Amino acid sequence: MRFDSLRTIAATGLAIVMLAAGAAGAAAREEARVFFVSPADGSQHADDVVSIEFGAENYPISAIPEGFDQETGTPRDGVGHYHLGYNTGCLPVGKIIPQGEGWQHFGDGSSTTTLENAPAGTYELTVQIGDDQHRTQEGLCATISIEVTD
Numbered sequence: 001m002r003f004d005s006l007r008t009i010a011a012t013g014l015a016i017v018m019l020a021a022g023a024a025g026a027a028a029r030e031e032a033r034v035f036f037v038s039p040a041d042g043s044q045h046a047d048d049v050v051s052i053e054f055g056a057e058n059y060p061i062s063a064i065p066e067g068f069d070q071e072t073g074t075p076r077d078g079v080g081h082y083h084l085g086y087n088t089g090c091l092p093v094g095k096i097i098p099q100g101e102g103w104q105h106f107g108d109g110s111s112t113t114t115l116e117n118a119p120a121g122t123y124e125l126t127v128q129i130g131d132d133q134h135r136t137q138e139g140l141c142a143t144i145s146i147e148v149t150d
Contacts, residue, residue: 086124
């Protein structure tokens, strides 16, 4: 009888651990992220045109609403658009991504662009999601390095 009780307790404990692990796995799968579809990190490009595409998982990408006032408007929660930084690195969470200053904005909701006629050299490309006010979002930044050759 005592052996059966220990076996029941052990089986119950194992079931709880498995349920907790399954829940943690589901939560991890739903975590939002941003990434480069292309080019690949560390890639070399002999062409004078480099195609760039970004993607996001578990975070909706949308154009900034027409007529949205970035000074006084309230940004939509949990929706953003891409920003591409050239040799900038990720900005801290909650910062407004500047216009110019090495940043390209995709407030129209698009996810592709090209780097054209870049001089030979190494470039750090950063994709960062910002809200309707271009404010950075936690965990939604990725950086790669590419080389443009002659």
